[in-house]
Amino acid sequence: MPSPQPDEATGFFGGRDFAAVIFDMDGTLIDSTPAVNRSWTTWAIEYQLTREQMSGHHGVPAAAIVAELLPPDQHAAAVDRITELELADVDDVVPLPGAERAMIELADAPHAIATSCTMPLAQARLRASELLAPDVLVTADQVERGKPAPDPFLLAARQLGVDPTDCLVVEDAPQGLLGAKAAGCATLAVVTTNPREVLAADLVVDDLSAVAWQVVDGRIRVVPAESADRAE
Incomplete structure (x- = not known):
């Protein structure tokens, strides 16, 4: 099914904004x-x-x-x-396209990483990538059930102090998307490790370089990157 097209004025998701964004790590923000x-x-x-x-x-x-x-x-x-x-082995671990921009644009807005890595491994890969990481980092060793259960996303939302149904989850894997939907989150998928046809998300893009992040009054909106660039 084709992804919905953005409206020039409102961006993706019909102009809906979010209280927070929760990112997967491997395959979404970094290439490990x-x-x-x-x-x-x-x-x-x-x-x-x-x-x-x-x-x-x-x-x-x-x-x-x-x-x-x-x-x-x-x-x-x-x-x-x-x-x-x-x-x-954390050689060759680098940020994926659009990841650095996302972390910069969301620096003052609620955002988190929820990963299937353990805390030591997540920290090691983030250091290797030199990506600006959010304060909230949820790892597999912090939850009883990992993805595809909703637990990592529910914990991330709780630590951010927001309702999970007011969160957008960014994922690259079907298992992660299942967990995000079970948590009640909206979903954005990137085609970095899996083919588009297996990514059942509200919106699917090639990678994070396709989007930009606007923060207004503490709320987050996802817009096409080219629209944001033209406005700058």
Whole structure:
């Protein structure tokens, strides 16, 4: 289904504004794909898992992936091992197009990151990317259920002091979008790691360079980047 077209005057979402924006991290704000692939490939080889077994897990916490693929007696060691591998490899981690602009334009507005990484890994990747990170960072080790459950987005909204139904979630993965919708949030998807046809969101764009962020009286509106550029 094609994405709705923005109105020149009101922008995307029919001019609706939001109390806060909650971003996924990997694949949405930063490109960690080379590092992720290296770490998980090494881990899969060590645990004798096939490429087919490893597919379809983007956006899912590492502990949930391990629980799905390995017997219970191996879970603790396997989680420790992938954590070790990922923390040791943050090479090539860079901001994705539009991410730096988003963090600058939203600097004085409520916004957060809700990621399937653990806190140490999220902090390591954000440092490596040199992206200006928001004060609120929700990670997989802070919630009982990770994506596709709504828990990360509900916690982020609570820490921001806003109603989740007044939030916009920005995601790149189907599992994350499921969690955002379960939390009652509006959704914006970027086509950075998954094809457009699998991203069931209110709005789908190629990446964050397609949008700009306007903050008026503490409320956030999403507009086409070219419209904002012309107005400057």
